[in-house]
Amino acid sequence: xxxxxxxxxxxxxxxxxxxxxxxxxxxxxxxxxxxxxxxxxxxxxxxxxxxxxxxxxxxxxxxxxxxxxxxxxxxxxxxxxxxxxxxxxxxxxxxxxxxxxxxxxxxxxxxxxxxxxxxxxxxxxxxxxxxxxxxxxxxxxxxxxxxxxxxxxxxxxxxxxxxxxxxxxxxxxxxxxxxxxxxxxxxxxxxxxxxxxxxxxxxxxxxxxxxxxxxxxxxxxxxx
Amino acid sequence: xxxxxxxxxxxxxxxxxxxxxxxxxxxxxxxxxxxxxxxxxxxxxxxxxxxxxxxxxxxxxxxxxxxxxxxxxxxxxxxxxxxxxxxxxxxxxxxxxxxxxxxxxxxxxxxxxxxxxxxxxxxxxxxxxxxxxxxxxxxxxxxxxxxxxxxxxxxxxxxxxxxxxxxxxxxxxxxxxxxxxxxxxxxxxxxxxxxxxxxxxxxxxxxxxxxxxxxxxxxxxxxxxxxxxxxxxxxxxxxxxxxxxxxxxxxxxxxxxxxxxxxxxxxxxxxxxxxxxxxxxxxxxxxxxxxxxxxxxxxxxxxxxxxxxxxxxxxxxxxxxxxxxxxxxxxxxxxx
Numbered sequence: 304x305x306x307x308x309x310x311x312x313x314x315x316x317x318x319x320x321x322x323x324x325x326x327x328x329x330x331x332x333x334x335x336x337x338x339x340x341x342x343x344x345x346x347x348x349x350x351x352x353x354x355x356x357x358x359x360x361x362x363x364x365x366x367x368x369x370x371x372x373x374x375x376x377x378x379x380x381x382x383x384x385x386x387x388x389x390x391x392x393x394x395x396x397x398x399x400x401x402x403x404x405x406x407x408x409x410x411x412x413x414x415x416x417x418x419x420x421x422x423x424x425x426x427x428x429x430x431x432x433x434x435x436x437x438x439x440x441x442x443x444x445x446x447x448x449x450x451x452x453x454x455x456x457x458x459x460x461x462x463x464x465x466x467x468x469x470x471x472x473x474x475x476x477x478x479x480x481x482x483x484x485x486x487x488x489x490x491x492x493x494x495x496x497x498x499x500x501x502x503x504x505x506x507x508x509x510x511x512x513x514x515x516x517x518x519x520x521x522x523x524x525x526x527x
Numbered sequence: 528x529x530x531x532x533x534x535x536x537x538x539x540x541x542x543x544x545x546x547x548x549x550x551x552x553x554x555x556x557x558x559x560x561x562x563x564x565x566x567x568x569x570x571x572x573x574x575x576x577x578x579x580x581x582x583x584x585x586x587x588x589x590x591x592x593x594x595x596x597x598x599x600x601x602x603x604x605x606x607x608x609x610x611x612x613x614x615x616x617x618x619x620x621x622x623x624x625x626x627x628x629x630x631x632x633x634x635x636x637x638x639x640x641x642x643x644x645x646x647x648x649x650x651x652x653x654x655x656x657x658x659x660x661x662x663x664x665x666x667x668x669x670x671x672x673x674x675x676x677x678x679x680x681x682x683x684x685x686x687x688x689x690x691x692x693x694x695x696x697x698x699x700x701x702x703x704x705x706x707x708x709x710x711x712x713x714x715x716x717x718x719x720x721x722x723x724x725x726x727x728x729x730x731x732x733x734x735x736x737x738x739x740x741x742x743x744x745x746x747x748x749x750x751x752x753x754x755x756x757x758x759x760x761x762x763x764x765x766x767x768x769x770x771x772x773x774x775x776x777x778x779x780x781x782x783x784x785x786x787x788x789x790x791x792x793x794x795x796x797x798x799x800x801x802x803x804x805x806x807x808x809x810x811x812x813x814x815x816x817x818x819x820x821x822x823x824x825x826x827x828x829x830x831x832x833x834x835x836x837x838x839x840x841x842x843x844x845x846x847x848x849x850x851x852x853x854x855x856x857x858x859x860x861x862x863x
Binding site: 425427428431432433435436438441446449452526527 | 578603608610612614620621629630633678681
């Protein structure tokens with residue numbers, strides 16, 4: 304481990320911070336985009352699993368958009384979204400600009416997770432809420448979301464972990480962070496020890512997030 | 528609040544769920560709607576409670592037609608309707624007290640008023656100590672009590688009970704029925720009870736309609752229905768009642784012999800106290816072989832049921848049956 308000089312450790316520290324920044328901000332934006340989309344997907348669902356306000360055409364359109372975005376390989380999505388990143392952040396390279404493709408890649412995933420969580424809410428409970436004279440908005444915010452909260456937290460945990468993985472990939476196109484470090488130093492400059500440290504940090508991050516997510520979800524369930 | 532249904536129809540793709548139901552549900556009474564599963568009960572209650580619109584027909588609350596109200600007014604109207612369900616349908620994300628608060632929150636009651644009404648309602652259903660209890664810690668009977676408190680929160684004028692006791696054991700069923708009867712009197716509610724249990728109709732309802740294949744086949748006061756059941760559907764329900772009663776109940780409604788018998792006799796009110804059978808034996812040359820009998824309370828009147836064979840010459844048996852009918856006894860021949 305002679306290669307791990309203080310300068311390298313500083314680099315590792317900076318990369319870790321970059322990863323954390325990318326993951327936290329893209330989680331935030333993917334939820335801002337994905338949560339309303341997921342609610343819409345659930346509420347407008349037609350057919351047997353009908354939502355509270357079935358809108359077959361709108362549901363079909365949204366569902367298609369989500370599927371298309373989800374089937375895009377992430378690396379291609381980054382390139383396709385270069386112009387958008389440039390428009391929003393001012394540049395297409397660097398940590399901040401990768402937040403744009405990261406958020407857009409994760410948003411449809413979040414939407415599907417929200418949709419499935421909300422659909423699991425007991426139909427009888429929704430019927431009771433309707434019978435009491437709840438408006439659609441009240442059903443969404445006072446019934447569906449609170450009832451599905453433990454499941455939403457699990458979904459959020461999954462999203463963050465996915466984004467850690469994606470953010471490592473974003474390093475390949477100059478996004479910075481631990482993935483970038485692992486590729487540039489570990490792979491391209493033949494410094495396996497740097498790669499190993501980067502991978503270990505990513506591993507620890509995933510474990511910690513999963514642990515916290517499980518704990519919050521379990522605590523909520525124990526109070527119900 | 529009086530409810531009038533005029534020729535209600537509702538179809539699902541190819542199932543004819545409710546076909547041509549007309550009913551008059553009087554105010555401040557407990558009205559039972561009994562039927563087997565698939566008879567259209569659930570659909571009917573969803574139509575009457577404005578959760579679904581009929582394909583044709585009308586629903587009237589007093590002198591207002593309500594099935595064709597615009598969405599906004601329907602939501603307002605629903606806030607004056609209480610509803611309880613077989614599976615309670617409480618919010619697991621809320622404590623017992625918060626569940627009761629929900630309907631008041633959506634009606635924008637002031638916070639302090641909600642708090643005082645919640646404790647008032649908890650007291651009404653006898654669960655004052657459970658305000659902060661998570662729903663999963665409550666028993667079935669307690670859950671239904673919380674659901675009743677929630678249904679009554681906004682002081683409704685109608686209470687719908689959709690199989691409200693079907694998931695409960697007989698003892699808990701009795702206590703829930705007693706509670707519903709009690710609040711019906713206290714709050715001047717019109718109660719509509721959907722059920723497949725004749726016990727519920729017998730123990731709680733004033734009026735009853737029997738639903739079969741989407742139509743009302745028989746209706747009237749509970750007393751009349753028990754004394755003079757007209758249709759096979761109703762008789763079927765009544766026979767289940769007595770059979771179950773013999774096996775489970777402590778009040779000794781009917782004690783059965785294992786032998787099948789051909790006749791079911793029903794005696795109402797003062798007939799219960801009259802020695803009809805002895806008179807008949809003296810008058811006609813027939814022999815009674817009784818395999819089961821008993822008296823039960825139907826609302827505030829008494830009702831005797833006897834299952835027996837009558838033997839003798841066919842003429843004598845027919846004459847005996849005619850004489851019993853003349854004396855106000857309902858005689859049914861069991862088809863074998």
